[in-house]
Amino acid sequence: MSRLPVLALALALAVGACTADESPTVTLQPDAHASHGRSATDRATTPGELQAAARVRAATARFADVAVAKAAGYDEQFPAGCATSPGGAQGFHYINRALVDAKTDLLEPELLMYEPQPDGTLELVGVDYVIPFAAWKGARPPVLLGREFMPNTPLGVWALHIWAPRDNPKGLFAPWNPTVSCAHAD
Numbered sequence: 001m002s003r004l005p006v007l008a009l010a011l012a013l014a015v016g017a018c019t020a021d022e023s024p025t026v027t028l029q030p031d032a033h034a035s036h037g038r039s040a041t042d043r044a045t046t047p048g049e050l051q052a053a054a055r056v057r058a059a060t061a062r063f064a065d066v067a068v069a070k071a072a073g074y075d076e077q078f079p080a081g082c083a084t085s086p087g088g089a090q091g092f093h094y095i096n097r098a099l100v101d102a103k104t105d106l107l108e109p110e111l112l113m114y115e116p117q118p119d120g121t122l123e124l125v126g127v128d129y130v131i132p133f134a135a136w137k138g139a140r141p142p143v144l145l146g147r148e149f150m151p152n153t154p155l156g157v158w159a160l161h162i163w164a165p166r167d168n169p170k171g172l173f174a175p176w177n178p179t180v181s182c183a184h185a186d
Contacts (some may be wrong), residue, residue: 094112
């Protein structure tokens, strides 16, 4: 099955794409990701997971420049706006729709997460792996690095974050990062 039709369904259920100027901040209540990240962060990070995060960091380093990311296909926001919550933020998410299907590749995340900076630039802070509910046929949630993806019902996807290159004191796979802010999203 082509990746684009599966994502089209998920996008139809979610907020449409826009630029950072059109929708600067989306504040989500903690329960918007109610179970998102709960089991992904319920155990200590292993040395193998830290090595995998280093590989993700190296593979995505070129996307520190958002223009390079956009040229590589990470060219629209999903969801629109800078995602924040009382527990921290995730920043702006830029999706590469060509990568969205029923599987993930550690070194090719479906989304890149950027924190807006005071000077208007965006800093790469993490990656997000997603599989649309409609594409996943397994009886159990998808798994990456031994971590179960968590349902993000408002967006119609299974999701898992890896905070690379930005460290997250709440954990490598936590849904929200208290060191990320949407304060400069306008």
